Amino acid sequence: MASSEPSSQPTQVPAHLDPKTYPRTHHNPTQNIHITLTYEPLNANTYLSQTSSPSAGANILFLGTTRDTFEGRSVSQLSYTAYPPLALKTLAGIAEAAMKTHRLEGVSIAHRLGTVPIGEASIAIAVSAGHRGAAWRAGEEVLEACKEKAEIWKREEFVDGGMEWRANADRDAEGRSLGNERV
């Protein structure tokens, strides 16, 4: 296959790893569903304003921010990669299921990719509903479903050297080990 890349770079960067091909979005105006994959910082107000409406009395925003330790080891840097052909579909499916289950007025899910500096948001979830009960429940359900299913991977680099790819299935919502971590 012909390549214009110099021979020192034998493999081309696939489009899904090229930040120039982002943001990638999915929008369903009928259901007021917004999905965003971006290499830019997440702006919480953007996602809240996407889901809020005159008929929504409860608007929940969850921001997941990057932490500086993993089991006592200092994390110097985190980065995320995604496979958008699957991730956008999976996230849209999660949003659609939540709309139906909780009769929401809107759902927005945004995930940041590439390097995310410590303390900045890697995921933003906004849900709006008529009343707070449904909104709280939906917010948690959407987040847990994202962590379980979205085709996105976190890599942690440590201050003491080394790096590890994380797997959400190894931890519960309180950060406790579920005892199935692979060596």
Next chain:
Amino acid sequence: MSETFTIHYFATASQYTSKNTESLPAPLKLSALFDQLEQRYPGIVEKVLSTCGVSLNGEYVDVEEDGEVVIHAGGEVAVIPPVSSG
């Protein structure tokens, strides 16, 4: 030039292969995919692929149940390790 399909690796799969993507000879039956990868990257089936999903052209497939499905030239396969968003 021989015909190929594209295969993308993520997370532990890209770590094991030291690649994000490559081209492999097409056509190839799904049932032969893991053998093909094991030949190239000895140990990958046990250490990585046993916990991974596989997609073909944007849809999940089962390399055993869908083993007769053929990956054609120009196809796009992805190896999907356990995810870690959020």
